[in-house]
């Protein structure tokens with residue numbers, strides 16, 4: 001069955017809030033019944049009380065009318081309250097399911113799906129389902145009940161007049177559906193233009209510094225103007241089409257009322273139709289047009305909901321990671337011996353949009369063999385794109401479709417729980433992400449750790465001066481992705497995050513690339529102490545960072561080309577030596593420049 005997962009979840013949510021839904025149905029039915037009954041009171045008042053000059057009876061009818069009006073307004077309020085409550089609960093649950101599924105998706109899903117697209121699944125698709133399953137379904141049923149109820153009443157009072165106006169109503173009904181169906185693709189275009197526009201806003205605001213740097217504001221305006229022009233033409237067309245539709249409905253309405261008045265009055269003369277019945281018809285005809293307009297616009301909501309169900313189902317069909325947190329937590333894990341990569345090859349998964357382009361069709365790692373023994377500090381070096389980060393991504397089980405084997409203590413990685421392996425390893429990534437929260441919360445990340453633990457760690461690592469600079473210390477609130485602090489400060493926070501958790505295996509992937517030399521030396525001197533009995537993988541472009549490593553792995557184009565201690569590798573006179581000599585040349589150049597710079601400073605100070 002199509003879209004089965006989403007349908008199951010929707011049914012489950014509806015079942016959970018069934019009582020609320022049922023209550024809003026009952027209230028809606030009562031409201032509709034009163035809505036049908038009130039014009040009958042007016043009819044009776046005209047035909048019976050007014051024609052017989054029965055003032056007492058008329059007063060009673062007026063009283064009943066007022067009471068019903070009062071009840072109707074309370075029921076209308078209650079109906080809105082119940083429908084909205086159900087709607088919000090439905091939406092909240094649905095969004096929670098989609099969000100939770102997205103968070104648990106495999107890493108490759110995030111490689112091939114832009115964040116904006118995933119957010120749209122939660123926000124706009126969730127919203128369009130709420131709209132359909134709450135207000136839309138309830139109002140469709142209410143409109144159908146109202147239409148049939150009114151037709152039955154009309155038939156009871158004048159079958160002839162009913163048969164006369166029924167074809168007009170049926171024609172309007174089909175006209176409305178035909179109209180909505182024909183304009184539906186047009187609204188789709190408008191929605192696409194809008195989403196392109198939002199995309200532009202987001203990209204250009206995010207990339208404002210690049211626009212500034214290259215003086216390219218005009219390029220942004222040009223792109224936005226093109227979308228604006230398309231939007232303007234389509235919006236105008238839409239409004240015109242809408243105006244034609246609503247005008248046609250009004251013409252139909254006027255024709256129907258004229259027919260009723262004309263034929264009704266003729267009937268009244270021959271005493272077949274009462275004046276009250278004619279007024280009842282005129283009132284109902286006016287009431288008919290509301291549901292007809294409603295029903296046809298529900299068609300659009302229905303189509304949007306069908307498209308949203310399909311898109312949400314795509315999300316629910318995205319592969320998730322299997323994480324059995326409680327089971328893994330109970331089992332625990334100890335790193336006892338070694339990590340072994342043998343005959344390991346890996347290609348990043350190909351997204352279906354990239355199949356023809358050949359992107360990702362190359363091996364990021366090819367026939368890689370190495371081992372890391374417990375307690376070893378292993379440095380990984382290599383040019384940009386040589387596969388260093390990929391090694392760590394595989395070890396952390398971010399990707400699992402590799403060829404060959406990765407074993408931790410003789411156990412294949414796929415047989416080790418995801419939660420287990422990630423609690424064994426503490427990693428500082430190349431790009432650190434920080435949440436918009438305090439520095440402290442970014443370090444402890446919702447754990448049992450306290451501010452004191454963090455302060456102690458700062459002291460040991462000798463970073464107090466850096467944190468003293470923040471206006472509120474650890475309580476300083478970071479902006480989105482830490483945009484109000486420097487890249488080096490971000491890296492220091494990321495290092496602290498790992499340091500205070502004291503993992504058994506450390507991974508530092510360019511963890512100090514933005515930190516100045518002095519602070520880096522400070523951090524590594526402190527880390528050396530705690531890394532003494534730990535296993536660590538240190539990826540670095542700055543070769544001084546891996547000076548204290550027991551072993552260095554040298555990668556080139558996805559292959560492990562050399563490995564050994566620094567001394568052994570320098571003796572080989574191969575790839576590492578070349579990297580090393582280049583690095584030394586750069587270092588010397590920097591030193592000389594610094595020297596000249598410092599001399600100049602001294603000179604100017606003199």
Ligand SMILES: Nc1ncnc2c1ncn2[C@@H]1O[C@H](COP(=O)(O)OP(=O)(O)OP(=O)(O)O)[C@@H](O)[C@H]1O
Nearest residue numbers: 111348360364382383384385386387388389390391
């Ligand atoms: N998510 C991804 N999807 C597709 N290909 C990727 C992805 N991440 C990396 N690659 C590709 O895999 C290869 C190895 O990338 P990796 O990130 O491991 O390099 P690296 O050695 O860490 O480079 P750098 O020093 O720049 O960090 C590169 O060719 C890269 O383009």
Ligand SMILES: [Mg+2]
Nearest residue numbers: 388389390430
């Ligand atoms: Mg990398």
